[in-house]
Amino acid sequence: MNDRILLGHGSGGRLTRELVDELFVKGLQEAAPHSMDDAAVLPRQDHKLVFTTDSYVVSPLEFPGGDIGTLAVAGTVNDLAVMGATPLYISLGIILEEGFEISRLKNIVTSIADTAKKSGVCIACGDTKVVEKGKGDGLFINTAGIGVLAYPTDETLIQPGDKVVINGTVGDHGMTILTMRKGFPLKSSLQSDCAPLNGLIHQVAQQQQIKWMRDPTRGGVATALNELVENKPWGVMLSEPDLPFHEAVDGLAELLGLDPLYSANEGKVLMIVSAEHASETLKALHEHPLGKHAAIIGTVTADYPGTLILQTEMGTMRTLGILTSDPLPRIC
Numbered sequence: 001m002n003d004r005i006l007l008g009h010g011s012g013g014r015l016t017r018e019l020v021d022e023l024f025v026k027g028l029q030e031a032a033p034h035s036m037d038d039a040a041v042l043p044r045q046d047h048k049l050v051f052t053t054d055s056y057v058v059s060p061l062e063f064p065g066g067d068i069g070t071l072a073v074a075g076t077v078n079d080l081a082v083m084g085a086t087p088l089y090i091s092l093g094i095i096l097e098e099g100f101e102i103s104r105l106k107n108i109v110t111s112i113a114d115t116a117k118k119s120g121v122c123i124a125c126g127d128t129k130v131v132e133k134g135k136g137d138g139l140f141i142n143t144a145g146i147g148v149l150a151y152p153t154d155e156t157l158i159q160p161g162d163k164v165v166i167n168g169t170v171g172d173h174g175m176t177i178l179t180m181r182k183g184f185p186l187k188s189s190l191q192s193d194c195a196p197l198n199g200l201i202h203q204v205a206q207q208q209q210i211k212w213m214r215d216p217t218r219g220g221v222a223t224a225l226n227e228l229v230e231n232k233p234w235g236v237m238l239s240e241p242d243l244p245f246h247e248a249v250d251g252l253a254e255l256l257g258l259d260p261l262y263s264a265n266e267g268k269v270l271m272i273v274s275a276e277h278a279s280e281t282l283k284a285l286h287e288h289p290l291g292k293h294a295a296i297i298g299t300v301t302a303d304y305p306g307t308l309i310l311q312t313e314m315g316t317m318r319t320l321g322i323l324t325s326d327p328l329p330r331i332c
Contacts, residue, residue, distance in 0.1 A: 008325030012218025012264075015325050039083045041149055048149035050085035052076060056141040059330045061108070063180050065173075065192030068141055069111035071266060071332060074196045075217070076145040077119045081198040082213040082269055084205065085147030087119060092126035092143060097136030108139065119196035121145070151205035155212040155272075160234050162211065163278040164298035165271045167200060167291040168193065169246045170221055171253070171263030177331045178263075179252065188248035193267035200291055201269060204284045212272040215265070217332055222261040222320045224270055225298075225308050235304035238320070240312045244295045261310075262323055264331045272300065 008015040039052035056072045066074075073090060080087040092112065096105070116123055172193040179190065197215065204210065216224040221238075229235050238261075245260060253260040267290060273281045278296055285291030301309075308320040 006325070008329065011323075011326030011329055012223055013323040013325045016218070017322070039079050039085070039145075041083065050080050050083050050147045050149050051144070052079040052083075053142070053144040054079060056143070056332060057137070057330050058177065058332055059137070060177075060180050061104070061138055063192055064176055064190070066194035066266075067108055067111050068139060069108040070115050070194050071192075072141040072143050073112055073115035073119065073121070074194050074266060075215075075332060076143040077115075077121060077196040077198050078215045078266075078269070080145050080147040081196075081201045082215050083147075084149055084151035084153050084201075084210075084213070086150045086202070087121045087145055087147040087196075087198050089124040089146045090116065090121050090143055091145075092123050093141065094126070094128050095136055095140040095142070096128065096130045097138050098130060098133040100138055105139070115196060119198055151201070151210065153210055153212050155228070157211045158232075158234070158272055158300055160300050160302040161275045162272050162300040163275055163281075163296050164225070164236060164238070164300070165273060165278065165281055165285070165294065165296050166221070166244070167197075167269050167271075167285050167288075168267070168293040169244045169249065170268070171249045171260030171265065172246055173217075173266040174220065174263030174328060174331050175246075175249045175252050175260065178256075178328050181328070184252070190246055190248035190252075193265055195267035195290055197267065197269050197290065200285065200288045203288050204271070204281060204291075207284050208273060208277045208281045210271050210273055210281075212270075214270050216268055216270055217264050217266060219323065219326060220260070220262040220264055221268075221270065222259070222308060223322055226320065226322045228272075229306055229308055231306055233305050234300050234302050235307040235309060236298050237301045237304065237309045237311055238298040240310055242295055242297050244293050244297075258327065261320060262326065264326075264328075266332065275299075 042049040285294035
C-alpha cells in the first residue's frame with residue numbers, strides 16, 4: 001500500500017483492488033460483509049432487497065451521449081440490474097462548487113429526471129452541499145439505489161463450454177471521455193454508451209437463465225472478466241474477431257497504443273449463459289434497442305483456469321491481466 005492516495009486508486013485496476021482489500025474489507029470486517037460485488041442482496045421475509053451506492057466524479061461533466069446526471073442514474077440502475085434486481089428507488093446527493101453555473105446545473109438536473117423516467121425509478125430523497133471555489137471541481141454526485149431481486153444469478157453454475165455475451169460495442173464511454181479531455185479533433189459519431197440497462201436485462205432474463213452478469217465500467221471488459229475468473233477452476237477465452245468495436249474506438253486505440261478491452265463502458269452488460277441457450281439470448285438482446293450489436297465474444301474453458309485469454313485474429317493466444325491503474329482516471 002502507498003502512504004498516500006493516488007489517482008490510480010480510483011481506476012478500477014489493481015490499485016483499487018488493493019485499497020479495497022487492505023483498507024476497507026479488513027477495516028470494516030466486523031461491520032460489513034466480505035462481498036466484492038457492486039451491490040448487496042439483503043434478506044427479507046417476503047422478498048430480497050438489493051442495495052448499492054456509488055459516486056460520480058467524471059471529467060468533463062458533459063460529453064457526447066450524456067453528462068454526469070445521466071451517468072449517475074444509469075450507473076446506479078445498472079449496478080442493481082446486473083445483480084438481477086428490479087431497480088425502484090435512488091437517493092441523490094449533490095456537492096456543488098461555489099461559482100458553478102446555474103444553467104449547467106439545470107441541464108444536469110434535466111438529465112437526471114429524464115434518465116430516471118426512462119429507467120422507471122423514483123428519486124426518493126436527496127441532499128445538496130456547496131463547497132468553496134477551488135474545493136469541488138464543479139460538481140460531484142453520490143447515489144444509493146434500492147431494488148427487489150427478480151432474476152437471481154448463480155456463478156457457481158458456470159461450467160466449461162458456457163458462452164460470454166455482451167450487448168454491444170466495447171469501450172465507447174472511456175474513449176469518448178478521452179477524446180473530450182485531450183481535445184482530439186475526431187470527426188466521427190463516437191459517443192458514450194451511457195444508458196440504463198434494466199429494461200434490456202428484464203427482456204432477456206425473463207426468457208433465459210443468466211448465470212452471471214456484470215456491467216464492465218472502470219477497467220472495462222478485461223477487468224470485469226479477470227475478477228470473475230480469479231481463483232476459479234476454469235478461465236475465459238475471448239475471441240478477438242467476435243469482439244464488437246465502434247470504428248472510431250478501434251482506430252483511436254490503435255493510434256494511441258491502448259487496448260479497448262480495458263476502456264470503460266456505461267451501457268454494456270456482460271452475461272454468461274449456457275451454450276445451449278446462447279443463441280436465444282443473443283436473439284433476445286437483438287430485439288432491444290440497446291442490444292442491436294450484441295455478440296457472443298467468448299467461451300468458458302477448463303484449459304486456462306483462473307485466467308483470461310484472448311485468441312487473436314492471427315490465431316495466437318494472449319493473456320489479459322489486470323492493469324495496475326487505468327490510463328484515464330475519473331471516467332465515471
